Amino acid sequence: GAVVSQHPSWVICKSGTSVKIECRSLDFQATTMFWYRQFPKQSLMLMATSNEGSKATYEQGVEKDKFLINHASLTLSTLTVTSAHPEDSSFYICSARDSEASGSLPGELFFGEGSRLTVL
Amino acid sequence: AQSVTQPDIHITVSEGASLELRCNYSYGATPYLFWYVQSPGQGLQLLLKYFSGDTLVQGIKGFEAEFKRSQSSFNLRKPSVHWSDAAEYFCAPRPLDSSYKLIFGSGTRLLVRP
Helix, strand or coil: CCCEEECCEEEEECCCCCCCEEEEECCCCCCCCEEEECCCCCCCCEEEEEECCCCCEECCCCCCEEEEEEECCCCCEEEEECCCCCHHEEEEEEEECCCCCCCCCCCEEEEEECCCEEEC | CCEEEEECEEEECCCCCCCECCCCECCHHHEEEEEEEEECCEEEEEEEEEEECEEEEECHHHCEEEHHHHHHHHHHHHHCCHHHEEEEEEEEECCCEEECCCCCCCCCEEECCC
């Protein structure tokens, strides 16, 4: 099946620094990727839709200047948490849609393994 | 407004017992429906999906789910639970538009007694 890789799988940073998380589709092209955030023992909350070659679409309440998303190629989207604070500590998960899969059924998304961010 | 409800936060079953996890949705039109499983600290794995047709769908790991339009439900079942099934389960409808945005339920944590 299609593989989505996230890097790093975990990261610890100091408050006030910026952290970049990568989401790669390894064996397919993805014009659209999604970023989710998951707090401990909670569900996944959609943060934004990442569109290759254009600006990301953010969900209501998500600060676009704090969570910078770049989708510069068909296989890579990055999420940068700027000026991170302890309340940004969370599990970040990306998903991707195979944009060229003609046989792909609607709504087939592939998820990365997640990236755990801890801000001290 | 579109919403999904998983009424059970925790469920504990004995190994070998049957399992049913509930999912109800509220959408203008029947959405596409998915069940995902998440082991601790891990990403998501797709268990099964419903798009149309046969209302009883089979998934991986012996799971199945039944779509009931009249009840707006898509409950997940397994006839005999294994200890390795202990995990968090998420129901996720997706509207019929082209956004591909999944909205996740609050999740149900399954605990399995030996």
